[in-house]
Structure formats: C-alpha cells, structure tokens
Amino acid sequence: MPTESNRQWVLSNRPTGEPTLSNFELVEEPVPEPGPKEVLVRTSVLSVDPYMRGRMRDSESYADPWPVGEPMRARSVGTVVESNHAAFEAGDTVTGNLYWAEYAAVDGADLEAVDAGSAPDSTALHALGMPGRTAYVGTVDVGRVEPGDTVVVSAAAGAVGSVAGQIARIAGCRVVGITGRAAKVDWLTDDLGFDAAINYRTADDLSDAVAEVCPTGVDLYFENVGGEISDAVTDHLVDHSRVAVCGKIALYNQEDGDDELVGPRRLHQRTRTRVEGFIVSDHADRFDHVDARLRRWVEDEAIRYRETVTDGIENTPEAFLGLFEGTNLGKQLVRLEDGE
Amino acid sequence: MPTESNRQWVLSNRPTGEPTLSNFELVEEPVPEPGPKEVLVRTSVLSVDPYMRGRMRDSESYADPWPVGEPMRARSVGTVVESNHAAFEAGDTVTGNLYWAEYAAVDGADLEAVDAGSAPDSTALHALGMPGRTAYVGTVDVGRVEPGDTVVVSAAAGAVGSVAGQIARIAGCRVVGITGRAAKVDWLTDDLGFDAAINYRTADDLSDAVAEVCPTGVDLYFENVGGEISDAVTDHLVDHSRVAVCGKIALYNQEDGDDELVGPRRLHQRTRTRVEGFIVSDHADRFDHVDARLRRWVEDEAIRYRETVTDGIENTPEAFLGLFEGTNLGKQLVRLEDGE
Numbered sequence: 008m009p010t011e012s013n014r015q016w017v018l019s020n021r022p023t024g025e026p027t028l029s030n031f032e033l034v035e036e037p038v039p040e041p042g043p044k045e046v047l048v049r050t051s052v053l054s055v056d057p058y059m060r061g062r063m064r065d066s067e068s069y070a071d072p073w074p075v076g077e078p079m080r081a082r083s084v085g086t087v088v089e090s091n092h093a094a095f096e097a098g099d100t101v102t103g104n105l106y107w108a109e110y111a112a113v114d115g116a117d118l119e120a121v122d123a124g125s126a127p128d129s130t131a132l133h134a135l136g137m138p139g140r141t142a143y144v145g146t147v148d149v150g151r152v153e154p155g156d157t158v159v160v161s162a163a164a165g166a167v168g169s170v171a172g173q174i175a176r177i178a179g180c181r182v183v184g185i186t187g188r189a190a191k192v193d194w195l196t197d198d199l200g201f202d203a204a205i206n207y208r209t210a211d212d213l214s215d216a217v218a219e220v221c222p223t224g225v226d227l228y229f230e231n232v233g234g235e236i237s238d239a240v241t242d243h244l245v246d247h248s249r250v251a252v253c254g255k256i257a258l259y260n261q262e263d264g265d266d267e268l269v270g271p272r273r274l275h276q277r278t279r280t281r282v283e284g285f286i287v288s289d290h291a292d293r294f295d296h297v298d299a300r301l302r303r304w305v306e307d308e309a310i311r312y313r314e315t316v317t318d319g320i321e322n323t324p325e326a327f328l329g330l331f332e333g334t335n336l337g338k339q340l341v342r343l344e345d346g347e
Numbered sequence: 348m349p350t351e352s353n354r355q356w357v358l359s360n361r362p363t364g365e366p367t368l369s370n371f372e373l374v375e376e377p378v379p380e381p382g383p384k385e386v387l388v389r390t391s392v393l394s395v396d397p398y399m400r401g402r403m404r405d406s407e408s409y410a411d412p413w414p415v416g417e418p419m420r421a422r423s424v425g426t427v428v429e430s431n432h433a434a435f436e437a438g439d440t441v442t443g444n445l446y447w448a449e450y451a452a453v454d455g456a457d458l459e460a461v462d463a464g465s466a467p468d469s470t471a472l473h474a475l476g477m478p479g480r481t482a483y484v485g486t487v488d489v490g491r492v493e494p495g496d497t498v499v500v501s502a503a504a505g506a507v508g509s510v511a512g513q514i515a516r517i518a519g520c521r522v523v524g525i526t527g528r529a530a531k532v533d534w535l536t537d538d539l540g541f542d543a544a545i546n547y548r549t550a551d552d553l554s555d556a557v558a559e560v561c562p563t564g565v566d567l568y569f570e571n572v573g574g575e576i577s578d579a580v581t582d583h584l585v586d587h588s589r590v591a592v593c594g595k596i597a598l599y600n601q602e603d604g605d606d607e608l609v610g611p612r613r614l615h616q617r618t619r620t621r622v623e624g625f626i627v628s629d630h631a632d633r634f635d636h637v638d639a640r641l642r643r644w645v646e647d648e649a650i651r652y653r654e655t656v657t658d659g660i661e662n663t664p665e666a667f668l669g670l671f672e673g674t675n676l677g678k679q680l681v682r683l684e685d686g687e
Binding site for chain 1 (some may be wrong): 378487492493495517518519521562586587636639640643644
C-alpha cells in the first residue's frame, strides 16, 4: 500500500452558465483502502469530456447529477496497485470510470483490462474507448449510414467527431467536418481524409458554406453542437435524411429561460428527417462487435487520432474548461505525473 | 408505321427441370398497332435473367406465371417508332418490360426514358437498371451492410452479384465473390476490387475455401444461388449476421419432390442470423434515391460492369439457357439487328 496522499478534485459548487475554476476544489486525502472485491488503481491518464457539464447540473437527465462536495468522475487508464478482485492483480493496466484523482478504489466488476493492441493504452479513452464506440453507434446504428451519403459532422476535430467522420469515410460517404480553427480544418482534410471541412468562425455565411461543399444536400448529420451550426446544416437536409444527436456542446452552458441557442429550429416535416438522440451505454450489447472493428481500423491506420495532453492533476479543470473553447485537437487528456 | 413483320418468341410449353430450346417457339406476326396511350417500341437490346425461369413455371409465386402460347417478356431498351402517349415521341430511347420480340406496343405509363448519362443505353438493363437496384436494395436496405463487414456474394460475376459486391466494397467491407470460372475470378479481383474470389468448381472443399478468405467469418451473405454453395457460406456466418436472399439459381430448375438441393440446411439459431428474401419492386419508393447513386458511381467508375452480348433475336433462348451454365460474364444481353 502506498503511503502518499491522494489528490483529487471535488465539485465545490454548481456552475451557472459557463463553468469556472471556482466550481472545483483540489483536496488531499489518504489513499483509499480497497474493500472486498475492490481494486486500488493509480491513475496514469484521465479523460475530460463535454458530457461532464451535464452531470454538474442539478436537474434530471439520463444519469444522476454528481453531488456537490464529491469528487468529479472520469474515464481513466491506470495501473492496479492492490487487488481484492480475482480478475486483476497488481501491475495490470485497466480502464474504467474513476475520478479526477490520483488514486481510486473501485469494484473490480467496473474495470476492464486495457486491450489496445499495438496502440498506446491512452487510446482506451478515445478511439478504442467510449468516444470511438459513440462514433460507431451514432454513425452506423442510429445514423444508419449508407454508401454514397453526404455526412456532416460538427465538432469534427473532437474525440467523437473525428472518429465518426472517419467511419463515415470508410463506409463510402462524402464527409464534411465543421470545426472552429484553421489547424483543425487542415487536420481533417489532410490527415483524416475528410472531403471538406468548414471553419465556422471564419465562414461568411455558414449555411452557404455547407451548401457549397454538399452539392447533393446532407443525408446524415452527426450532431455534436446544436445552436447556429445545427441550423446551418438543417437547411440542407434532404428527403429521408437522419440526424444522430450525440450532444449539443453549444447549449451545455445555457440556463433555463436562455433561448438564444435553441434548435433544431429549421427542421421541415417535408423532408421526413429522422432526428434521434442516443446514449452510447444503451448499446453495450454491441461493444464487443464495435471494439473489434475499431481495433482493426486503428491498427491499419484507417482511423487516425490525435491527443491533446495536459500534464498534472492540478491542471484538470483548465483542461475541462478548454473543451468549451475548442482548444483541444482530437482527444483532450490529463496525464498524471505519478501515473507513469 | 413499319411494314415489316415482328418476330417474337412465345412460351410453347412449360419446362420440366432444366429448360430447353423446345420450350420456345419463334413466331412471325404483323407489327402491332399502338392503341390509345400506347407506344410502339422497336427493341434494340433485351435482357435475359434467371428470374424468368420462375415465370415459366405454373405455380404460385410473387408474380403470375406467364401463359403458354404468349410471348416471353423481357426488360428491354428500344426506340419509339410511334407514340399515342404525351410523354414520348418518335425517336425517344426508352426502357420497360417488353418482350422477346422485335416490336412491342405498350402503355406509355409503363415506359421510362433512358437516362444513362455518359454510359451506354444498355446499362439501363443492368448497372443502372433493375439488377443495379436489386444489388443496392439487397446490400443496403435488406442486408444492412455495415463498414467493416465481411460480405460474401454468390453468382458474383453476374449482373446483380457484380454490382452488389462493388457496393459492399464502396461501403467499407471486405468482399468475397463466389463464381464458377477462372476468368470470372480474375475479373472480380483484378477489375472490380473484390478482396478475394473463390471458384466453386475447382475448390477442394468449398467450406474450407470460404473460411480461408473470411478469417473473421461472414457478416452478410448476398444469396443468389442456394444449394451447396449456400451451405458452405452458412457454416461461417457469425453472430447477428444477415443473409439477403435475392435468388437461388441453383434451385430454379428443381421440381417438387426433388430434394437434392435444399437449404439453408446448416443455419444455427445460436448466431441469431437474419435471413430475409426480397423482391426489388417492393422497394420502388427508393428507386429515385438508388438510381442517383448508381448513376454517380458508374460515371466515376466506382462501379464497373461487363456485358456478354448475343446477337440476333433468333438466339434469345440460347442466351437465356446459358445463364444456368454460367457462360455470361456480367450482364447477358441480346442485341437485335434491327434495333441499331
């Protein structure tokens, strides 16, 4: 058992509108003792994701809000320090839903061995993890992607969007990404094989920009943002098009009664568009199937990824807040000094 | 109005087992006069297809049997000679369900203008016609093709199979064709981009041959043949696999009580395989959508095709009987001397 302390971030109070550093507090506690069937894990890398904003809100959603005064949670990769669960032993590399923390003691049943093949273990937090699964399920199962479709992905350079666009490319589609920085536009078109990418911050008229690169309209929109970007894509949805609603990061910091960014505001019944929200965990029975494909594609470099790494547990809130500014290219991770 | 006669093939008697030349009779009649709303078409090229064997049988199917003593029918391309229908005028190139005949007078509502873009008009009878539509609907709508699938197509060098395999390739799949001649194996792998092709006539053990080129099993089987080939593929269907049953040419010449070639005989409940037969005409509401994609792919050479052309109306039965021998590579057509 290590004798060091365990630094962890707790939710000190709920944000109003955009979260700030004052919503979080770094506390230092003893390293937890694993109970029966529990495993003590030392975090090496943790994931910050837009969905966390929803859990910080005290309102009903598909999952319970996180309590004030309790540690923030995060999908993480780490090393087993001590195990009271038959499936794991000290030294194993595992992934699971841990905390913004250096150590976690969790039920072994909630952990998985990391199986990233020749890819780095951190891919278990993006291309080979929940973001990759979300991309697959949203594109294939919910979006019912069809060869020849024109597929538009918003937040296209993010962890989910970048994989969703690449899966659509593999699936024989014309793929258009929407993103907010020139470097991301270049990455999408030069490295990931997107057919076109739009910088929504510099486009004169976003709806016109979508029309220009989608000459036959939009068959499938993989929705990560909501708001005005969503409106611009909605203008060009064709008959029998689909919108797979993965998230709406542009709306996450809105308060009730704030009607600046709503949507879809321009959807017409005429096109018989199917708009469908989804939660990746509802598709858990597909994960073995999906994981095998993602692993093969990452291995073959049919799917490429980038990581934006912030060093140090103390910088976790900044890394999280950066997601709403779009500072990350690909997956935003936090690497812990003690974790290596 | 032309003064020539109209040569046409009638079904003189129903075949027992394999059809022979004696089932057909070439008769010579006056060129028909088009009635109100009718259009007189001179056939330039007509299509012979395996499904015709079913219509020659006097038993219930999805369509009525063709009457003995009446002309055999065929999807054809021709030129309008005389029109009593507002949509067409003399000189137009049209396609529709005509006859094994030099001329046909049919309701203008049953004809379509040929719109093959830069491709030859005859593609309206295969890549851009019913075989292409059948391939698309079978692969996408019925087969629910998914990127990363391993797709096996039987009768893979035929009009439907060759397009089905190419659509699966576009859709991001590993594609394996099964066919019966070395030249067809070469065409599939060298020209059409199939990942592998199997010659079922020379394979030592067909089931082993399928296993060898499908290391992760078969996700989707596009079934054109039935019988022993179908059995060999069925052995390797994975969990949640699909079989899109387009046809079973190996069984078409069987009589009731002939149980030599049945199937699927080896399907296990364990894999939760979905086997679904389909008739392309049930999907007519999708044809505009499907046609636009096929046209684009043929234009881009993402879909390639071959035609096996038999010259002369008098050789139509031989061309039809050849389908059961597999003498055609790609689409089997009959070109009429008068039609050019």
